[in-house]
Amino acid sequence: MKPIVYITRKLPDEAVAGLRESYEVRMWEEEETPVPREVLLEEVKEASAIWAMLTDSIDREVLDNAPNLKIVSNLAVGHNNIDLDAARERGICVTNTPDALTEATADLTFALLMATARRLSEASRALRAGEWKAWTPLGFTGHDVYGATIGIIGMGRIGEAVARRAKGFDMDVLYHNRTRRRFEDFVYSDLDELLSRSDFVVLLTPYTDQTAGMIGERELGLMKNTASLINVARGGIVDEKALEAALKNGDIWAAGLDVFEEEPVPTDHPLLSLPNVTVTPHIGSASVQARHAMMQLNAEAIHACLTGNDIKNRVC
Ligand code: GLV
Ligand code: GLV
Incomplete structure (x- = not known):
């Protein structure tokens, strides 16, 4: 069975296509609304990677629900939505998207x-x-x-x-x-x-x-x-x-x-x-170019982690 990558928001096909070749990609299929907490808690159960948005609280409870999890990759440079201590304790890697934005x-x-x-x-x-x-x-x-x-x-x-x-x-x-x-x-x-x-x-x-x-x-x-x-x-x-x-x-x-x-x-x-x-409604990085570059960093980090390669932009 292919490792599962869970994406917490609908992202454009081209951003996800590369991952689809090697992984089973599941995603919350809505663009406008964040994934409901109970859906997130359920979806992460089998996931090896979570591609998260800054609107998702990736806390101890989420990590505890995800025994296979190896990486959380955040579509943001800020990572205050993720409990880094809890991730470290579990040996889970966290990455963000600096430079691109x-x-x-x-x-x-x-x-x-x-x-x-x-x-x-x-x-x-x-x-x-x-x-x-x-x-x-x-x-x-x-x-x-x-x-x-x-x-x-x-x-x-x-x-x-x-x-x-x-x-x-x-x-x-x-x-x-x-x-x-x-x-x-x-x-x-x-x-x-x-x-x-x-x-x-x-x-x-x-x-x-x-x-x-x-x-x-x-x-x-x-x-x-x-x-x-x-x-x-x-x-x-x-x-x-x-x-x-x-x-x-x-x-x-x-x-x-x-x-x-x-x-x-x-x-x-x-x-x-x-x-x-x-x-303005939290649009600091919202240029087409920056958002696509950020998504590319996330996809690369997930792929690097799941293939045991060197992971860029680690925050832990
Ligand atoms: C946006 O707020 C970010 O942290 O990337
Ligand atoms: C303003 O329109 C100016 O001509 O000074």
């Missing part, structure tokens, strides 16, 4: 940064609502991006790609990271100084026990009242209640959010009612 995610980060600076979603909404009565001297004025200071929290591959873009806009680049890195043009800064000096604070850290809630009332209070906060990492890094208050009180200028504590974010979430919030 770096530039796409940096593009989206910059898009949100510019959208908040120049009030794009607010202005666009006003136009569609018939509120554009005349060109006005100070109507919808925002803030300059060119020449401003950007502060990047989490200077990994994506952070660096954002920093390179920022240099094209002649921005001063500050960064904060667990480990200090050597750059000619990007300046290491402690967190408080970065928050107080930046015109754009960009979050690109992984979601861990250390980064959960790291941007709260105190941190938002250090930011300039003309500054924007951009979160393209994970929602839980920001205290959303504190953010809402800071935006309402004018303590900060705007926020650009691609991620939320709860996803999909409920449409009655208070942050969505604020004009100075630009939101």
